Amino acid sequence: MCLAIPALVTGLLPDGMARISLDGVVKTISVALVEDVRPGDYVIVHVGHALARIDPDEAERTLALLAEAGALGAAVAAAEARP
Amino acid sequence: MKYVDEYRDGALARSLSAAIAAEARPDRTYAFMEFCGGHTHAISRYGIEDLLPANVRMIHGPGCPVCVLPIGRIDDAIRLAMRPEVTLCTYGDLMRVPASRNGSLLKAKAAGADIRMVYSSLDAVRIAEANPDRQVVFFAIGFETTTPPTAIALKAAEAKGLANFTIFCNHVLTPVAMRAILETPAAAGEPPIAVEGFVGPAHVSTIIGTEPYRIFAQHYGKPVVIAGFEPLDVMQAILMLIRQVNEGRSEVENQYIRAVTTPGNLAAQRLTEDIFELRDAFEWRGLGIMPKSALKLRDAYASFDAEVRFAVETQPAADNPACECGAILRGWKKPADCRLFGTTCTPETPMGACMVSSEGACAAHWTYGRFRAHEKTSTAPVRRAS
Numbered sequence: 001m002c003l004a005i006p007a008l009v010t011g012l013l014p015d016g017m018a019r020i021s022l023d024g025v026v027k028t029i030s031v032a033l034v035e036d037v038r039p040g041d042y043v044i045v046h047v048g049h050a051l052a053r054i055d056p057d058e059a060e061r062t063l064a065l066l067a068e069a070g071a072l073g074a075a076v077a078a079a080e081a082r083p
Numbered sequence: 084m085k086y087v088d089e090y091r092d093g094a095l096a097r098s099l100s101a102a103i104a105a106e107a108r109p110d111r112t113y114a115f116m117e118f119c120g121g122h123t124h125a126i127s128r129y130g131i132e133d134l135l136p137a138n139v140r141m142i143h144g145p146g147c148p149v150c151v152l153p154i155g156r157i158d159d160a161i162r163l164a165m166r167p168e169v170t171l172c173t174y175g176d177l178m179r180v181p182a183s184r185n186g187s188l189l190k191a192k193a194a195g196a197d198i199r200m201v202y203s204s205l206d207a208v209r210i211a212e213a214n215p216d217r218q219v220v221f222f223a224i225g226f227e228t229t230t231p232p233t234a235i236a237l238k239a240a241e242a243k244g245l246a247n248f249t250i251f252c253n254h255v256l257t258p259v260a261m262r263a264i265l266e267t268p269a270a271a272g273e274p275p276i277a278v279e280g281f282v283g284p285a286h287v288s289t290i291i292g293t294e295p296y297r298i299f300a301q302h303y304g305k306p307v308v309i310a311g312f313e314p315l316d317v318m319q320a321i322l323m324l325i326r327q328v329n330e331g332r333s334e335v336e337n338q339y340i341r342a343v344t345t346p347g348n349l350a351a352q353r354l355t356e357d358i359f360e361l362r363d364a365f366e367w368r369g370l371g372i373m374p375k376s377a378l379k380l381r382d383a384y385a386s387f388d389a390e391v392r393f394a395v396e397t398q399p400a401a402d403n404p405a406c407e408c409g410a411i412l413r414g415w416k417k418p419a420d421c422r423l424f425g426t427t428c429t430p431e432t433p434m435g436a437c438m439v440s441s442e443g444a445c446a447a448h449w450t451y452g453r454f455r456a457h458e459k460t461s462t463a464p465v466r467r468a469s
C-alpha cells in the first residue's frame with residue numbers, strides 16, 4: 001500500500017482536489033497537502049493524495065548523475081573484458 | 084510513464100551494476116538495510132540482488148505497515164466491524180491479514196460484517212456522508228506517508244459536521260523503528276545483524292524530510308541514503324552507501340532529490356502535529372512494544388476517535404508460532420528460512436502478514452524471487468510450491 005506513483009496534474013477542482021492522468025487513466029485526488037499545485041506539475045500520489053511535487057530540474061540532475069555512474073561502470077566493464 | 088521509465092533503464096542498470104562491483108572492495112562485505120517495503124518490492128521485482136556483487140548484501144527491513152500491525156489490532160478492527168451499527172472502511176491490503184482464531188476482515192465480511200475497501204481516506208468520508216444512519220469507522224494504518232491523508236479526512240469530516248465518522252488510528256513512526264533495529268540485540272542463538280547503513284524511505288521522507296535521520300549518521304555512525312522507489316534509484320543509493328563506507332563517512336544523503344526536500348512537507352507536518360500526538364507505547368509485530376512509536380488522536384479530536392467512541396481495548400494476541408515474520412522483519416531470517424514459506428503459506432493462503440502485502444518480504448520473495456538459483460546468505464533450500 002506504500003507504492004506511490006508520479007502523476008501529471010491535468011486540472012484543478014474545488015476543495016483542494018485535482019484531476020490527474022496516470023498514463024492516460026484519469027483520476028481525482030486530493031492536492032491539499034502540496035502548496036500551489038498547478039496543471040502541468042507532476043506529483044507523487046499515495047492513497048489518493050498528492051504528497052510532494054516532483055522537481056523537474058532535480059530529476060534531470062539525478063539522471064545526469066546516473067548516466068555518469070553508469071558510464072564509469074561501462075568503462076570498467078569494458079576494461080575488464082579486454083584480454 | 085514520465086519519471087518512471089527513465090529510472091528503469093536496463094542497460095543503465097547493468098552499467099551501474101559494474102560501477103558498484105568496481106567500487107565494492109573485494110576484501111570486505113557490505114550489509115545494508117532497505118527499511119521500506121517499497122524498496123523491498125523493487126529489489127525483488129527487478130532482481131537487484133542479482134545485479135550486486137556477492138559481498139554486498141541487502142537486509143529487508145520492517146517498513147511495511149501491514150506487516151508490522153500486531154494481530155490484536157486486526158482483532159479490534161474485526162470486533163468493530165461486527166457491531167451492527169458500524170461500517171468499517173479499510174485499505175484493501177488489510178483484508179487478508181490473518182487475525183486470531185483463524186479470522187480475517189475478509190472472513191468477517193463474508194460472515195456479514197459491513198466492511199468496505201477504500202482507495203483513499205476521503206472515500207471513507209464520502210461513505211459516512213452518504214450513510215448518516217451508519218457509524219463509519221476508518222481503519223487508518225501506515226507510516227508518516229499515510230498519516231497526513233488520514234488528517235485530511237478528519238478535517239473534511241469536521242468541515243462537513245459529520246457526527247458518524249471516526250478513525251481507528253494505527254499510524255506508526257519510521258525513525259523509532261529504525262532505532263529499535265539498531266538497539267535490539269539479536270535473540271539467543273541468532274546471529275547479530277550488522278546493518279552498516281540504510282537505504283532511507285522514499286515517500287516517508289517526502290513528508291518528514293532528511294533531518295530525522297541525522298541521529299543514525301551521527302550517533303550510530305550508520306550512513307543513510309534516502310532513495311526513490313525505482314530500480315536505478317535503489318542501485319544509485321547502494322553505490323552512494325558503498326562510497327560512504329569506503330571513505331569512512333556516515334552522512335545523510337538524498338538520492339531522491341526530485342521529490343524529497345531537506346525540511347520535507349511542512350504543511351503535512353503541521354496538520355499531523357495539530358491532530359495527532361504520541362502514544363506512550365505501541366506494539367509492533369516482530370519488534371515488540373516500543374515507547375513513543377505510534378500516534379493517536381489528540382483529546383481535542385476525541386469525538387473522531389473510534390477507540391474512544393467504541394471503548395476499544397486491545398487484547399494481546401499471539402502470532403502463529405510457526406510464522407517467522409517477526410524474525411524476518413528484524414532482518415534475522417529470510418523468507419525461505421520459514422518452513423511454511425511456499426507450502427502452507429502463499430499469497431492465496433497467507434499465514435502471516437509478511438505474505439499479505441505486496442511490500443512484505445515473504446510476498447515479494449514469493450512473487451519475484453523464489454526461483455532464483457542462489458540465496459546469498461541463507462543456506463536453507465528455496466522451497467517451491469508443491
Ligand code: SF4
Nearest residue numbers: 407408421428435445
Ligand atoms: S512465509 Fe508465511 S508463515 Fe512464513 S514468515 Fe512469511 S508470512 Fe510468516
